[in-house]
Amino acid sequence: MRFRRVHLRAGKDGGLPVGPLTGSPDEATEDVAAVGPDIEHDADGRVTPESLAAVRAAAERGLPVAMANYGTVLHSAGDQAGALHWYTRSWEAGNVVAGFNLGTLHWRAGNRHQARLIWELAATRGDVDAMLGLVRLAFEQDDRPTIERWVPRIYAQDLAFPITAVGVAFGARGHTSEALRAFTIAGNLGDAYAMEYRAEILEARGEREQADTLRARAAEAERMY
Secondary structure (H helix, E strand, C coil): CCEEECCECCCCCCCCCECCCEEECCCCCCCHHHHCCCCCECCCCCECHHHHHHHHHHHHCCCHHHHHHHHHHHHHCCCHHHHHHHHHHHHHCCCHHHHHHHHHHHHHCCCHHHHHHHHHHHHHCCCHHHHHHHHHHHHHCCCHHHHHHHHHHHHCCCCHHHHHHHHHHHHHCCCHHHHHHHHHHHHHCCCHHHHHHHHHHHHHCCCHHHHHHHHHHHHHHHHHC
16 A cells, blocks of 8 residues: 655756655555555546545545545545545544645645644654655745754655755755755765756856766666666
């Protein structure tokens, strides 16, 4: 079973737009029977009616991951109120990743305070995307202590995407050395975007040979992906 996150993906325009839903295992649920059915899609990428009915039935039985997955289906369909309801129920039942998604909905709605409260709880339980959410809020509010608290913990996770996103945030605010550090860490983990971002900085500094080498590595990483 793969839980669907409402993910924040780093974009080449220098921002942090919300991107496609991505999957990650639910950290808190090891009992497959307690997880519920998978979300299945047809050839056009739509959730099949049979899968939707099964996920909804499992959610209504109170299975935490199924509640969150059903919330994601509703979110994808544009039903924000329904998504909020099921993410909240899943989070209250102990699903950490649902907490990240719930905080994201509040963040999108402009409720920064509620997003922070939820992400703080999820981050302290180890959710790296919640940590990234807190850093994102901290950059908005120029809250350096929060940035310094969570960025090292994000780096320690050895997950390329959130580290690259941190680099984008630093770079957008002119903190080039800190952006380079993040892109170097993420690039060493194989992230092609991080290599390209780092190459842009190096080229701007006149270090063309290193930039070309990085772009070649990025192209190879994309082919392998």
